[in-house]
Amino acid sequence: MFIQNLFLLNFRNHKELNLSFSENTNYIKGANAAGKTSIVEGISTALNLKSFRQSQLKHLVNFNSDNFFIETNVMRNFYDYDEYLYNIKFKYSNGSFVYENNKKIERVEDYIFNYPVLVYSPENEGLISENQEKKRKFLDKISFYTNKVHFNNLKNYNKLLKIKKVYLYHNHPDHRYLESITENMYNFSVDIQKSRKYVVNQINDKISEFYNNVPGKIENFYFIYEPAPVDIDKINEEITKKRVLSGAHLDRIYVFYNGKKYESFASFGQKKTFALCSLFTSVLIVEEFLNSGIIIILDDLEVGLDSSRINFFKGLLGKNQTFITGVSNRYFKDAKNIAL
Secondary structure, X not given: OEEEEEEEEEEOOXXXXXXXXXXXEEEEEOOOOOOHHHHHHHHHHHHHOOOOOOOOHHHHEOOOOOOEEEEEEEEEEEXXXXXXXXXXXXXXXXXXXXXXXXXXXXXXXXXXXXXXXXXXXXXXXXXXXXXXXXHHHHXXXXXXXXXXXXXXXXXXXXXXHHHHHHHOOOOOOOHHHHHHHHHHHHHHHHHHHHHHHHHHHHHHHHOHHHHOOOOOOOOOEEEEEEOOOOOHHHHHHHHHHOXXXXXXXXXXXXXXXXXXXXXXXXXXXXXXXXXXXXXXHHHHHHHHHHOOOOEEEEOOOOOOOOHHHHHHHHOOOXXXXXXXXXXXXXXXXXXEEEEO
């Protein structure tokens, strides 16, 4: 799979921009605040229907406008030999509207599943993020690509969670009603946590293929996944504290390194190396399940890494279409250069 081109209108700081891409590596270079990250954010938004930087689409609209528009053409492969071109139009104006070959998409999960994109950026460091919610979101993305039902399990769980949170603020919440909600949450939580655990185990099984070969050897590390099972016995405490105290939304992920659990790292370069190792491990896992190409976005890849590590990660790109942003392209001479 690869993107042929991208058109942005009123998106971030791009009033109007039209670009074409190589099906291999694309290097987007320019000064700070030139709009490099906005381009790859546009790609991610068109294919994943959300930004990797902002939770609300309205924040992606150009300052002088009240809407944005993204259009792209994507070549998808089927059965390793058939190729089909898909035209994607994403319109936002007090709501989002997405069209695939001029037909409005009906099932979001099918659409996202067909256009896999994995991202590293300073705002989105995946399993190495210092924010547990961002860690869970990255893990859920890989879980979805390996188990499509995961999407609906999360959607249903989050609906129940929202209802429960609101109901806990009632002056005299009905205990039996809360039990019913909690029991339904339990069923979805079990399936969500099963998928998450499977993916973490897959990552731990494969990640040594990457970190053992990183220049300037790093110690072995792996991820610890700590689920927070739904506990129906906590309902009385939840009523008192007016908040939900257990369930998949409270799962935690840690890095186990040098004999202890880490949520943050002193060295930026070390943290970035760990993040990229986990990203490329995830790419390998998703490729095996989908048997198709993945688009990789590496925002500010070179910052914080020495030349040996940059060249190491460069060697992992393989045949996937890749988008890299940076101030100056010193290492990716075979890439298509896009200067802003």
